[in-house]
Amino acid sequence: MATSNMQGKVCLVTGASGGIGKETARELARMGATVVMVCRNRAKGQAAQAEIKAASRNDRVDLIIADLSQLSEVRRAAGEFKQKYTQLHVLIHNAGTINGERKVTPDGLENTFATNYLAPFLLTELLVDVLKASAPARIVNVSSYAHTQGKIDFADLRGTRRYSVVKAYGQSKLAQIYFTYELADRLSGTGVTVNALHPGMVVSSFNSGTRGIVHLIGELCYFFGGIDVEKGAQTTLYVATSPELVRVSGKYFSQNKQGKETPSSKPSYDVAIRRRLWEVSEALIDQSERSQVALAK
Template sequence: MATSTMRRWTSADIPDQRGRTALITGANTGLGFQTAKLLAEHGATVILACRNPGKAAEAAARIATSAPDATVHTLQLDLASLASIRHAAEQLRADHPRLDLLINNAGGIRPRYAVTEDGFESTFATNHLGPFAFTGLVLDQLLAVPGSRIITVSSIGHRRGTVDFDDLHFARGYRYQHAYFQSKLANLMFTYELQRRLAAAGASTIAAAAHPGNARTEFGREMSLLVRVLMRPQFRMLTWWLMQSPQRGALPAVRAAVDPDVRGGDYYGPPGRAQFTGYPARVQSSVRSHDTGAQRRLWQESERLTGITYPVREPVRVTPS
């Protein structure tokens, strides 16, 4: 159940974002595009960090249509490539030294097993290791801005996820649902461990998470025929109880990014038992996501795999006697 007020939080509640710079990964389509569009319409300078520069430019042009006064930039970023991540971080530092908001939205799922150029299972790389690496490389820019935020988009599917530290890359057998659920659980474990480190360092930067419920986007384009059919807009009258628009699906991440009442470690999504649809509220994640030992181990493994270390130290942990 949601733990915050049930009053509807809508785009009308977004505060003035003028003077703030927000980077959104995977912003050329779906939830990322809607997130960038909402922030731009409320005055933020937005950076669309996307794998395909052409699609990013098209998305920027679409945003300019609805927000003609908006400042929109693009940045090439492939989260499945550590080389691309490092280059993008360097480019960001050169072109945009100020960064108020980082929204780790980009994600995907591979129905068939695939390995990245760095040797990582593709879903885990794109959804967790990539955001982990990019966040670490740009964190100093965020730390320099009072009140900055890092928002990572998870999924209700995290509740079915487990992190198999003995086989993170599914070498012993690949099931795409399990790979996706593992990566979405990792998103939350990363957020909670990052927030713990930020708080221990006395930083004003906070880390929070969000999930969109079941949003009707292009996410299912590589899935089964049934899923692809249900995702189509013409079926929204039949699936209104199961799926919501990408505009509403983007609201939890936007709320986590801009609501003054958000605290570090908060998690936002549609309220209710299933959390499929609805306006964003503070919600609870699974018990497994709060396992501090697993969070720490995932962090250490992510550092080892990516070669990225953070400018905030691990907090001192007191072991009960």
């Protein structure tokens, strides 16, 4: 159980209606933080919000409803946050998805890539000014060991040629690592740190988006090596609140290493790829924004 004092801190947690996201939000509220939950489903979000308020005895638990697979919703969520808050000390990108079949977002993007990677990229971009103004502040990217199986396929980021759930998920999680390291360099000297983590093999409903052999393998992994959401949230909480990490940035942490820094995959340190991915990501986001403007006319 994390014991850091978070009184006076504002924390935003995406994907906070269930699993380790809800547990993370609950523990931050127990530490005294003002917690802003970003959830896709209103009913689930409101139920989780009420549960967290009761369990933490902290009424400073807010709720923003947004489907982060849609970049327009990411923009709206950021705008809604800024209307109410002038400070943000911890931004936790926890929301994620895994899809057994290829899904396309309204932006024309592959759903896994959009939700797990582009949404955090854009949300950070939109809130980074508030983070800088609140420094020392932290950005926490909940990635996965699955990044070790990932490869950035620049020729097919939308997964149109041959969709594979393993390829799509691994790519999105590797992209998060590249994003972490590049952003850490760009934020150097600002007082805002950014780190990524693997929470462990957490037993939750996350695997429900898969089917067939992939679903079976996931269930077996959970059965033989899974941890509960309470343990799964500990690495996130450690990276988000530990005083010893106040100046640590651009690192990867793993539950399997008791929350301590550990190397990510060898390909994840390729500076050329991470810079190219950044440029491609900005282009995809700009394209989405232009499309939204055109539709509004």
